[in-house]
Amino acid sequence: MTETGPIVVFANFLSDLAVDLAEGQILTQWARQAPRKAWLLRPGDVFVTPVPLSREFLRYVYDLTGVPPESVAVVEVPPAGAVPLARAVREAGLVEHVRALAGDRGAALLPTALDASAIAFARDVGIAVHPYPTVEAAEAAVDVTMLLNTKAGFRETAGRLGMRLPAGRTCRRPEAEGVARELLRDHEGVVVKPDRSAGGHGMRFVSRDDLRGGASLLLDAVGGPEGLWVVEECLDVAESVSVQLEVTATGARALFSGAMRTAQGSFTGYASPLPPSCAHVAGEMEEWGMALGRHLADHGYSGPFGLDGLVDADGIAYASESNIRRTATTTPHAMVTRLTAGRAQSHPAWSVSKGWTRSPMDFETALLRLRASHLAFDPERGEGVVLYADAPPDGRSWRYAVIARSAGDVKEQEAALVEVFAFEGG
Template sequence: MEQPRGPLIVYANFFSDVAVDLSAHQVLLAWARQARRKIWLMRPGDVLLTPVPLSPEFTRYACDLLGVPAPTLTVITVPVTAGVPMAESLDRAGLTDTVRALGAERPGARLLPLALDSSTVELAARLGLPVAPYGPEGVPPWAVEAVYRLNTKKGFRAAAAELGIRTAPGCVCDAQELVRTVSTMLHRYGEVVVKPDRSAGGHGLRFVSGAHSDWAASLASPGAHPKGDWVVEQRLPDARSVSVQMEALPSGPRALFTGEMHTVAGSYAGYVSPLDRATDIAAQELHHWGAALGRYLSAHGYAGPYGIDALLASDGTLYATESNVRRTATTTPHAMVDRLCARAGVTPSAWLLGRRRSRLPLTFADALHLVQAEGLAWTPDRGEGVVLFADSPDDERSWQYAVIGADAGSTAKMQAALAGVMRFESE
């Protein structure tokens, strides 16, 4: 049974300066499509503030699977303005008073943001709402500072050194030193990864090899890289991208799940949870690091979700690469898996997320019909299956899905069947 809780105003503030600079508007627009999946967090009486609309078909589908009557939910689409946080877009659209009234109508309501940024704390104060999961005492300013700092590569590397967390061999430099630093690192390692200090989802990431003579010109050309700090790390060939997701609580850090990321050119393309048995030692180390970071965050007043991304090298050595002190691309799907399994009365054992392109365009109704007709769709009675958790893609081809099963073998088998049914392109 789901535990009762007060009403939430789910604030999908993808237009935040926590993960990337607000000037990267096109990147933020692409990420904002994930806002539709926040419906999986909602319960009767909740409100969703989203920068992109949800289709009626997807809303009915999600509500049916959750057992939540659709009319009990309120969804407000916020038109966004380039270069400003979502809180300012809410003001410019004249929606702040509407949200304030919705909060006042819901005793005990709290604002649940995607990322805890300074504009969200100010918005919550103007709305007269506490920020979840904080209490009436509010969000300490040093917690917000910790969020900004630990969502940078430089900030995480500094905290990791203090906490005894092994990081990938590398160093921090500013834009003026970037070419010289990359040259030094290439001489030492042969291949490096170049990352903007504040970035996420592979944005701005570059792989540089000493075998290519034009790398320096590409980095030094006007507009090739913005001002600010950069991190240059050794590229670890054949490394596996793994992560642990956790929650900072007053009682101490709590592990939520581990998994392995599937990436294409450094960008997230899927996820498999939990880590397989071959990575048991790495999983233990990830949990140890996650607990250490959680205690650090709690000491700085932070409460809520966070995670550590790492690379498992071919020799079995684990290297942490970054922390994400916010909800990530896997946090909400994991919450969805937990809710669906609880409703079905089964224990969540294995699940995966995928992102694939169909050879032909499909509407949401088309895709759902194919999945149901093949007997692959999740139902509470079945307790396993495919969930189209992200709504119909804008191009009707770039589908995201989850597969929930009893073990990794069953989820992989269902994913293979789904690829055939939806005629996915080869990876």
């Protein structure tokens, strides 16, 4: 991750960057994905996690990545409610422990979200924030990071950068119903989004049918902050897509693109590369992403970010939002790249998704089932299924990645997994 020293992987899913901290339940749910950050660990690194990791999962990660278990430190932070991870570390009295583990080896903090709390924590521990040269440089990027993780901030910036956007308006929540009614005069449906939300959380879909009989749209019942909201036309969406990029010292560059799997606007999975049905939008999405990357660089940001888009039934792409942080696909992509390094297929196809088993399993049982069916990731072939996020708390809602040489092979292996794990609806 750095050439000079170890990384303190800081899984601060509990952050006000993507969602208001008042939305504690969804943040706690997202934090359960913290184990996937173990795929980033190298010898000498420290992992600060808000949820415990099973020994079986850690052994599995270390076996596949070749990291000696004794060469890394995992700091499990006790639950402290819907508060930033840095505060939970302080309340648990673990700051000195993390400082001692980081040592004086030129370590840097790698937060999931670059927010004020993470920067303050880096100062407390006495380390830099990756990939910035100083804590001050990271702090200077917080304003643009916070702004472009909002729907309103993105619409305003994307418009200036020349991206195609769905028709829409930004307003205060009490005005949302009136704005929705205005847009419904020209559009069959609208989507109402809280300004700061991620993964589809808090979105509300409203159609013309909801107006019949003079009924209220009951948008005042939508949860979330009282601040800004965005009301947009609801496109006839054929695909939800994204391009993931990064800003480095030499400029912005595209890393990968793919199609998102969604249900009612909520993220449920991802497949890369883009399928043939929407591969034609890759160039335009990348062009928009590069423009956004240049804008971010001009405002001091460095690191990964994503640009999401919607492809309508006519094959036209629209930009929908930006995620200026490590997203749900950043770490899986890093894992795929790491596990397939040196293979002939330098750009393998891959997917991440989630399935529900009919009965609970622990990690060891799930892995045995994978291996018995010959679906488990094989380092020799550089293909197979990876249980990338540990056993879920309920033992049923399993996150997995599939890595293969082609999109067709990914689909084939995923179909086999659905059968082997007896996923509901399979």
